[in-house]
Amino acid sequence: MGMTIVEKILARATGQPGVRAGEVVEPAVDLAMSHENAALVINQFHEIYQGTGLEPTIWDPSRVSIIFDHRVPAESAKTATNQKKVRDFVRHHGIAKFHDVRGDQGGICHQILPESGYVRPGQVVVGTDSHTTTHGALGAFAFGIGATEMASVWTLGTVLNLEVPSTIRVVVNGRLSEFVSPKDLILHLIGRISARGANFRVIEFHGETIRNMSTSGRLVLCNMSVEAGATSGIVPADEETVRYLREEAKVGDEIAAVTPDADASYNQVIEIDASRLPPQIACPHTVDNVKPVDAVAGTKIHQVVVGSCTNGRLDDLAAVARIMKGKKVAAGVRMLVFPASWRIYTQALRAGHLADLIEAGAVVMNPGCGCCLGVHQGALADGEVALSTTNRNFQGRMGNPKSEVYLCSPEVAAASALTGVIRDPR
Amino acid sequence: MTANHTPDDAPVVARVVMTLGDDVSTDAIYPGRFMATVLPSETPQYAFADYPEFRALLREGSMPAGSALVAGSNFGCGSSREQAASTLRGHNLVVVARGFARIFVQNAVNLGLQVVDCPEIAASAGDVLEITADLVLNKTTGRRFAVQPLPMARQVIMKAGGLIAYTRQRLLARQS
Numbered sequence: 001m002g003m004t005i006v007e008k009i010l011a012r013a014t015g016q017p018g019v020r021a022g023e024v025v026e027p028a029v030d031l032a033m034s035h036e037n038a039a040l041v042i043n044q045f046h047e048i049y050q051g052t053g054l055e056p057t058i059w060d061p062s063r064v065s066i067i068f069d070h071r072v073p074a075e076s077a078k079t080a081t082n083q084k085k086v087r088d089f090v091r092h093h094g095i096a097k098f099h100d101v102r103g104d105q106g107g108i109c110h111q112i113l114p115e116s117g118y119v120r121p122g123q124v125v126v127g128t129d130s131h132t133t134t135h136g137a138l139g140a141f142a143f144g145i146g147a148t149e150m151a152s153v154w155t156l157g158t159v160l161n162l163e164v165p166s167t168i169r170v171v172v173n174g175r176l177s178e179f180v181s182p183k184d185l186i187l188h189l190i191g192r193i194s195a196r197g198a199n200f201r202v203i204e205f206h207g208e209t210i211r212n213m214s215t216s217g218r219l220v221l222c223n224m225s226v227e228a229g230a231t232s233g234i235v236p237a238d239e240e241t242v243r244y245l246r247e248e249a250k251v252g253d254e255i256a257a258v259t260p261d262a263d264a265s266y267n268q269v270i271e272i273d274a275s276r277l278p279p280q281i282a283c284p285h286t287v288d289n290v291k292p293v294d295a296v297a298g299t300k301i302h303q304v305v306v307g308s309c310t311n312g313r314l315d316d317l318a319a320v321a322r323i324m325k326g327k328k329v330a331a332g333v334r335m336l337v338f339p340a341s342w343r344i345y346t347q348a349l350r351a352g353h354l355a356d357l358i359e360a361g362a363v364v365m366n367p368g369c370g371c372c373l374g375v376h377q378g379a380l381a382d383g384e385v386a387l388s389t390t391n392r393n394f395q396g397r398m399g400n401p402k403s404e405v406y407l408c409s410p411e412v413a414a415a416s417a418l419t420g421v422i423r424d425p426r
Numbered sequence: 427m428t429a430n431h432t433p434d435d436a437p438v439v440a441r442v443v444m445t446l447g448d449d450v451s452t453d454a455i456y457p458g459r460f461m462a463t464v465l466p467s468e469t470p471q472y473a474f475a476d477y478p479e480f481r482a483l484l485r486e487g488s489m490p491a492g493s494a495l496v497a498g499s500n501f502g503c504g505s506s507r508e509q510a511a512s513t514l515r516g517h518n519l520v521v522v523a524r525g526f527a528r529i530f531v532q533n534a535v536n537l538g539l540q541v542v543d544c545p546e547i548a549a550s551a552g553d554v555l556e557i558t559a560d561l562v563l564n565k566t567t568g569r570r571f572a573v574q575p576l577p578m579a580r581q582v583i584m585k586a587g588g589l590i591a592y593t594r595q596r597l598l599a600r601q602s
Contacts, residue, residue: 146511
């Protein structure tokens with residue numbers, strides 16, 4: 001019997017002819033990413049070496065990446081001190097894939113890794129962030145781990161005792177309607193299988209809709225796969241992956257794709273007809289509380305957020321600008337836009353999208369995680385409602401447990417910002 | 427109680443101090459606004475910061491070490507933030523849930539927070555649980571619930587005393 005894409009990747013990463021779901025393996029790591037929580041990883045890394053008489057040494061600094069994005073620029077002395085500690089560590093250990101708070105290199109980790117060409121098909125990628133699943137969009141096996149686990153990876157270069165996950169095959173066919181995007185597709189899937197529907201498993205995406213989708217859209221699908229509990233989402237690499245890596249990430253060296261075998265064994269198969277999908281929305285306070293937008297149309301909103309590692313890419317900003325150009329954000333609504341990286345910010349600036357948004361009344365913020373997780377910028381008042389293109393709406397997510405967050409596509413966010421109530425953009 | 431239960435351990439008796447529903451997220455366990463605090467010695471102060479019931483129990487001192495939280499399925503869903511495990515570990519709590527999210531349970535094992543995967547668990551605040559490797563007995567109601575054992579691969583890490591100790595062992599084994 002054949003192997004799923006994850007089984008193939010883990011076979012290569014363990015130097016074995018084949019592995020099966022359920023086996024315990026210790027794969028070599030190709031890329032290990034952290035953000036501000038590198039401060040904790042550093043602490044745990046030094047603990048590992050305590051009493052060994054050995055000098056703390058990273059197994060391969062060229063495979064470690066650290067990107068500041070969660071609280072940039074620092075919102076507090078505590079964060080500033082943590083960031084300084086990380087900078088000193090980066091210098092001491094010679095970590096080149098470090099992205100500081102800078103306009104010529106910064107942004108959200110889940111945009112920086114793809115656009116910098118750090119992630120390649122077939123790799124094992126780990127990150128101290130649950131949305132590390134994003135990088136499956138390039139055909140890698142990418143998953144989130146805790147800080148102590150990352151300290152272990154920095155020390156040994158492998159993930160210890162990893163159980164090979166089984167795989168759910170999701171097949172999507174049909175053309176998405178106008179104003180319906182990959183975000184609606186993944187919200188629909190999460191609503192259908194629930195927030196734990198893919199727990200401990202991987203989602204492999206197939207079908208003509210996926211083949212015709214840009215890498216930007218695939219990043220959205222894989223980003224939010226974790227909201228169904230998935231260990232990772234993954235799209236087998238194809239011509240579009242190669243195009244993205246060559247044209248946008250400027251990768252010059254060889255790109256080797258890994259694809260699943262035709263007779264691979266799947267835990268579950270789910271089919272979706274994309275052509276019939278209306279715009280979707282995740283209602284408070286769980287990501288799987290998904291409805292068609294029509295079901296909550298007319299709900300009053302106070303803040304609209306566009307951006308994040310889910311929907312802060314150039315095509316997202318372009319879609320929003322197209323809807324809002326020459327119009328105005330409704331009175332009583334604050335609209336905050338967080339491009340996913342400074343490269344995207346600059347592209348959107350040159351294309352005129354940012355000017356269109358600012359003239360419509362939006363506030364364009366610096367790239368970063370922004371208000372998505374309630375640590376920095378854009379807090380909500382008691383009783384307020386946010387409509388956001390981000391990926392989580394747990395109670396208190398944006399910093400105030402007495403507020404509500406709805407999750408939607410950039411198109412729904414833009415159309416709703418103009419009216420001050422949730423609205424179907426069609 | 428410093429480690430997860432393995433077949434070699436004696437039964438643990440824990441009083442339930444709070445019950446929670448399904449899908450308790452890491453944002454609930456350890457809100458994002460406290461994420462700049464990272465050290466396990468400092469995170470316990472922000473456990474369930476937005477849960478008045480939990481905070482009141484802490485204030486009253488009615489949540490002694492070894493107390494149990496009982497939750498529904500998918501406990502710890504969401505973020506990979508390790509603070510969610512270290513904050514509960516800091517209070518020496520036992521978490522008995524109908525299921526756990528992957529990264530949370532991994533962090534719990536790595537840090538030595540005791541987690542018990544018990545798909546049918548039913549208990550109320552005040553109940554007393556007796557926990558062994560394969561069974562939870564609710565001594566108050568007399569009902570018994572099967573435990574989903576953690577994989578052997580995880581038990582190796584628990585027995586070593588957590589992932590830091592286990593990684594250290596592996597590192598030293600490489601040197602020799």
